[in-house]
């Protein structure tokens with residue numbers, strides 16, 4: 001299992017689930033999952049999260 005957000009240990013599956021449940025932006029995924037809310041402030045995971053949002057629209 002790979003973590004998209006390393007700081008908060010959030011998986012791609014978790015993020016996909018949030019997108020399916022209606023999250024459409026990085027901030028909405030952040031609110032729903034905590035991904036992007038870690039120490040790096042999304043510096044390491046934001047691009048990957050936005051890619052998952054794109055691919056699951």
Ligand code: FES
Nearest residue numbers: 005006007038045
């Ligand atoms: S890797 Fe996601 S907030 Fe740092």
